[in-house]
Amino acid sequence: MENIDVLVVGGGHAGIEASYAAAKMGLRVHLLTILVENIGLASCNPAIGGLAKGHLVKEIDALGGLMGIITDNCGIQYRILNASKGYAVRGSRAQIDMDSYRIYARNALFKIENLSISQELVEELLIESNQIYGIKTNIGKIYKAKKVILTTGTFLNGVVHIGKSISKNGRIGESSAIKLGENLSKLGFEVGRLKTGTCPRIDGKSIDFSNLEIHNGDFPPPNFSFRTSKDSFNPTQYPCYITYTNKQTHKIISDNFHLAPLFSGQISGIGPRYCPSIEDKVYRFSSKDRHQLFLEPQTKECSEYYVNGLSTSLPFDIQEKVIHSISGLENARITRYGYAIEYDYVMPTELKHTLETKKIANLYFAGQINGTTGYEEAAAQGIMAGINAALSIKGESEFILKRSEGYIGVMIDDLVTKGTDEPYRVFTSRAEYRLLLREDNATFRLSKYGYKFGLLDDISSILKDESNIKNGILFLENKNYTPTKEFLKFLDSIDEIKINDITNGIQLVARDSFDIEKLKKLDSMFCDMSDIALEQIKIECKYYHYIKKQSAEISKLDSTLDIKIPANFIFDDIPGLSLEVVEKLNKFRPNSLREASLISGITPASIDVLHLYIYLRSQGK
Structure with a gap:
């Protein structure tokens, strides 16, 4: 253990990506976690991705990270959200088998030759001359390392609330990192307090599905990782179900506001504005008669369902009354009660863009310790911290993504320049250049970095597609079609409306009715291109002028900077x-x-x- 290059503290989604990235880059990495069997545990909802969050997963994958691959191997339902809207705001989301996910993640880390793992609780950072050189654990063991990455999640001084019941946990049933939290405060970091929560879980066989609205996945299912073969990707998909709260539900909740830790003063931490608890929703939106709930299977056995939309910290007996007032859940049995958790975070303005702290050299923070919420935000920070720690040890230039290069760059820039006083989550609206930062082009934007750092072994197919896209757009830019009898006959043969004037190739392909099969018939050059490349050409034609404008703005900004x-x-x-x-x-x-x-x-x-x-x-x- 004297030869550790990078020491990662925490086995959540940030810790997984940080340790994997640093180890893949050839460094000796050690991961410390409270419970080895809970590496990669989905503490809250059993899902990966979503609006803007799906962008982060695709970007992590393009950099060579694990989250997309694990999701493709452990997903039980796949959907594209906002599919009817523009490409920039669409988001991939997958329900996951949460048991399979953590097992796959843990085993993926164990298989890496230069990555070791042990089960201990970190209590103290070892500092000398404003530089970290190691940590001390609860059993008195000291680990020395060149770099330390803290990915502590909700464990710093974590406190769980269920009604008046309070327990010191970082996650229900797991110890809180109290001494480490105190240590960070003593070191002079600006520490704040946040709150998040989770929903009750229900015994699957106690649910009456007969009158519930079924919610199926998309077919064909959209995969997350570009390394997943589309030809062999055919997972079994399991339905979710939709139900609603009602006036009776809301009366039960409002009658017991005085028992809710959120309103009684028991909780002081600030909660996520965009994912409020059910008691907060009933209080703030008292005019609404109902709120939508999703019953999501937690595993492919469908033995337990997560009641998404019902985050709560009400007492257990009130939770039972609330559940039994909801259609389909009249006789439901709660297997795990919902709870709120308060925890410490460090103001992210304490960080450089590399996620290294300004106060203490060689110490990096990633994930909820930086004030973010969500698996995807954590994982994205983790891979960036792991890459930068490795690059620093190798004496190579730091890796900072610009806001124009990825949602990861937007998120980190927001955090370190603006800070946050509430749990931060990524949104498409946060990105000034979101038309260029689409899910579908993440590999073309970022895989060159993954390959450069040794996280991706082969990007030849991406480079080939990239070249074909460039050539295809150039061809269409310089190609004008005239309404000759021959060309009008061609348009009729592919079921396209005729043109009346000279029409540029970009304008023709931009039509909503013009798909990639028609593109192949337009010119033989498109026949040798992959469907991925053709889809990109189609999208770039559709938003051609907007893309040109945003690209020009970025070029001007870059030249200014x-x-x-x-x-x-x-x-x-x-x-x-x-x-x-x-x-x-x-x-x-x-x-x-x-x-x-x-x-x-x-x-x-x-x-x-x-x-x-x-x-x-x-x-x-």
């Missing part, structure tokens, strides 16, 4: 810069506008002002 800040440049007398911005610029003395933009608290508006005055002073003004 590359501008150098002259040595000894004086920031103090620039109108439009706040005192805080000036203080930070003087402290860090960035060499370029890009470096300045990465400083916490330096806004885009500040960069615009700085850019203007660099120009004015260069002109002697």
